[in-house]
Amino acid sequence: MSRPNGGKATLLYYAYRAISAVLAPFAWYSVARKLRRAHVPVERQHERLGVASQPRPAGQLIWFHAASVGESLSVLSLITRMGERLPQAQFLITSGTPTSAALIAKRLPPRTIHQYPPLDANGPVNRFYHHWRPNAGIFVESELWPQMLVKGRKAGVHLALLNARLSDKSVRGWQRFPDTAQFILGQFDLFLTQNQKTANNLRAMGAVPERVKPGTNLKALAGPLPVDEVLCARMRKSIGDRPVWVASSTHPGEEEVVLQTHRALLKRHPDLLLLLIPRHPDRGQDVQQLIANFGFTCARRSKQEDISPETEVYLADTLGETGTWYALCPLVFLGGSLQDIGGHNPFEPAQAGAAVITGPGFFNFAETFDAMIAAGGAVEVRDAVDLTAAVDKWLGNQSNFEAACTAARSYVNTQQTALDSVIDTLCEELKL
CATH class of the missing domain: 3.40.50.11720 (3-Deoxy-D-manno-octulosonic-acid transferase, N-terminal domain)
Known part of the structure; x- marks a missing residue:
């Protein structure tokens, strides 16, 4: 037919x-060079030429x-x-x-x-x-x-x-x-x-x-990020009863705003800990230098450094552990949004039970953030002053914060009911 x-x-x-x-x-020269730098085997590099590495x-x-x-x-x-x-x-x-x-x-x-x-x-x-x-x-x-x-x-x-x-x-x-x-x-x-x-x-x-x-937004249907329970338990023991907030998937220009915010928050919460998760872990050295320039004490995950009572910023510059950091702390600022980047996936922190703070530049997830903000599961900020106020509000009002976390997770749950409908449509229209 x-x-x-x-x-x-x-x-x-x-x-x-x-x-x-x-x-x-x-184009092949460019992509092959990038793959070599990432230590991708030659056989797998050739997949970009259409040469399969598996039957x-x-x-x-x-x-x-x-x-x-x-x-x-x-x-x-x-x-x-x-x-x-x-x-x-x-x-x-x-x-x-x-x-x-x-x-x-x-x-x-x-x-x-x-x-x-x-x-x-x-x-x-x-x-x-x-x-x-x-x-x-x-x-x-x-x-x-x-x-x-x-x-x-x-x-x-x-x-x-x-x-x-x-x-x-x-x-x-x-x-x-x-x-x-x-x-x-x-x-x-x-x-x-x-x-x-x-x-x-x-x-x-x-x-x-x-x-x-x-x-529907397919990213709502993805399973929760994996959590290393052993690492999570060890981190909880190191943190103790200190208040914590997370700045996740940050980009250049955003870490400065986050660190300005942390400096202001420490005046009201002197034992506050920041978990800072750069979007690209290979920027770890640059971000560590920036943290030092702000005068903060820092422990770095990629160097296996432990959190001590004096640690003010924990730099989580590793790949694939974000789910563990969300499990540790459900108060999350999500980066890629204070710059003209488009934002990042709010479903990931929300699935972990977190409420989300975002900058205004979330155009890649506009329909998602608009709905989450309307439901009370997310808050939009524009600068360090707004971010300080938003984090401080949730740190200081546990019932208000828990309500925001519940609203974020409820929004994700309503989206996940669409998965069976997506599969039905794909199977029918693609003759599967």
């Missing part, structure tokens, strides 16, 4: 193919493609539940960063393989499809790689865009080339959007209207 793609290939698409062929060697399992293969850490982890619970629904199915998940690969490796669902995705060029994409021959390809959020999509549909792969989210800038860019947008979007059999705004944008850009369906 034919599957019309909603448009014809355009000159712009053919120009993209030609340019990608020319640039592919330079294709027999039977039905369902492929998920995500950009990096957040998107990758958000689909693991979905794969687990889909695997229970489809006990004969095998799963492939591709993601582009070594960090995401390392975290996924620790949490792989049953019957699931991880690979790096092919570069979006003719040779790598052809080799990828020739080897893996997926029955369905599920792209997460805004991963619109033209050749992967066009060649996938031509190979008979049923394609979906899951948790679809497009920035206003991206929408404006695609609308400049309406015929190409219609052609690329026409490769998908299904769009499951995070919100109505994205659904409206996709239709306006040329997506086949009946293929656009409401979904």
Whole structure:
């Protein structure tokens, strides 16, 4: 049965193919260098060229493609539940960063393989499809790689865009080339959007209207972050009855605001401890120097330094332990929001029972934060003065703080009920 793609290939698409062929060697040089720096084995580096490092399992293969850490982890619970629904199915998940690969490796669902995705060029994409021959390809959020999509549909792969989210800038860019947008979007059999705004944008850009369906924010469906109970117990013993707050996923320019806030809070809470979790642990040395410049005493996780009664800041500059820090303290400022970054996933701290403080720059999670703020599970601040007031309010009013934690967790629970509906729609529309 034919599957019309909603448009014809355009000159712009053919120009993209030609340019990608020319640039592919330079792109390969760049990504290979990054993978080498992360100590990724050569065999796995070649996955970016479409050369698989594992055999294709027999039977039905369902492929998920995500950009990096957040998107990758958000689909693991979905794969687990889909695997229970489809006990004969095998799963492939591709993601582009070594960090995401390392975290996924620790949490792989049953019957699931991880690979790096092919570069979006003719040779790598052809080799990828020739080897893996997926029955369905599920792209997460805004991963619109033209050749992967066009060649996938031509190979008979049923394609979906899951948790679809497009920035206003991206929408404006695609609308400049309406015929190409219609052609690329026409490769998908299904769009499951995070919100109505994205659904409206996709239709306006040329997506086949009946293929656009409401979904939910997939990151609400991910399982809680793992907790190292042994480490958690040891940390609790070291902290004792000291008050604690967390600044998580911070970026350059935000640590300064956090440390200014901590300085002000110490005047009212002299034994207060800050758990500072940079978004990128490899910035640990720079952040430690910044802490020293503020005059704080610091213990650093990557150096296995213990918290003492004199420690004012604990620098948690390691990967994969954020769930443990959230378990230690449910009062969380979530970074990426005081700068023009877009914010980070509030479901992770909320699933751990935390109430969340955010800056105004949470545009990547606008619908989530708006609802959490309205429900009382999150608070928006704009600067160090606001952040100081928000943390101080929750430190000084336990009943108010507990109500905020309850509201945040309740919001997450209401979102998680949508998982079965998402699986039903994927199975039906992708013929699984």
